[in-house]
Amino acid sequence: MESMIQQQLLQAAQVVEEQVDAELNRLENMGEDELEKIRERRVQAMKKAQAQKQEWISKGHGMYSELSSEKEFFDICKESTNVVCHFYKNSSFRCKILDSHLSELAKQHCETKFIKLDVEKAPFLTERLGIRIIPTMALVKDSKTQGYIVGFTDMGNCDDFSTEMLEWRLGCSEMIRYKGDLATPPDNRKTAARSFVEKPKKTIRGRDEEDSDDSDFES
Template sequence: MTANESVEIFSKVLQTTSIIEEQLDAELQKLDCMDEGELGLLKQRRLEALKKAQLQKQEWLSKGHGEYMEIPSERDFFQQVKESKNVVCHFYRDTTFRCLILDKHLATLAKKHIETKFIKLNAEKAPFLCERLRIKVIPTLALVKDGKTQDYVVGFTDLGNTDDFTTETLEWRLGCADIINYSGNLVDPPFQNQKKLGTSFTKLDKKTIRGKTYDSDSDED
């Protein structure tokens, strides 16, 4: 690293530190202007919010959120989507190796996004559901909100058209469907290589992304 580069980096660090200090000063000044009653009310609201969040978390965990699990039958699918507001269901087949790739990423996301239930169902044991949901490509993720299938992730097309997509890429795609609480930027997908992208998902408006529909009538396996 050259001397000029070191100076430039140091300058950027100082600039960032200055901005943070200004934000902290503004917050402290705001708190100084509050009387004891206002501070007490603020503290009470924060405690109530924390308590509510903790109760919600316990409810999710009691319903099986936080773990990626397999359900044995179509009947169980209807029960699962009835219990939880947001459900990601992986329709898989034992003979399709790409399902194993999805399993790895879904297991990670299930632990991170406990607001959503992550399940898997063997497509060969669910002929009625596959016909009803028009699932013809394996793997397919059915994204169910409030008991209704709102979106699909069909194969790996929306994930960069590669087997080497990252967990962050799948997380972004689920965020586009509003099936998880996604804190990243929906407009810029985190693909490792933008040239591999074989879909129209690059740099789209947020509303367009979430309103997109998918055709699963493909012969791809």
């Protein structure tokens, strides 16, 4: 059995080596016209990525900002594809913990708009979304709620979780472009719930939407 395994590993290594050799050979024999096309495609991709980043920045991405009203929340959700909104209270020390992590993540992930809203200034939204625990983060994609992060349970149920742990959790919900391993939480010493709790979702206009798991953010 051991001999068979070794033979299979050698065969697999040989296949990989042959593939690498073939690719190197292709690159070595590539003409100037082909190389120029590859360079041009890379330049265009870089320009497109830079233009997209500038558009996000023009919409206030790249920073963690506080909203002054519910109307501002609706406007942002219409304008940005990915929105993470922290519903908070000044009296909660855990909200302050979350603020520090979100402030850091906002700088790292321009593709997502990170905002916060005082629940006392948003009675309609907090009622409509059924927010009962502070802090709660609403995860909004394409103007529809995708889920909620309630308290710190999903980050190991502790106050000293790392920014990377929250980043991982947001990556699991596809709210950011996560480059790590979604199957393994960064804080290995803590146990994070992988089956995240979802709350029933309702339309903001005040009626349940039949057979729908989304909430429409429309003013």
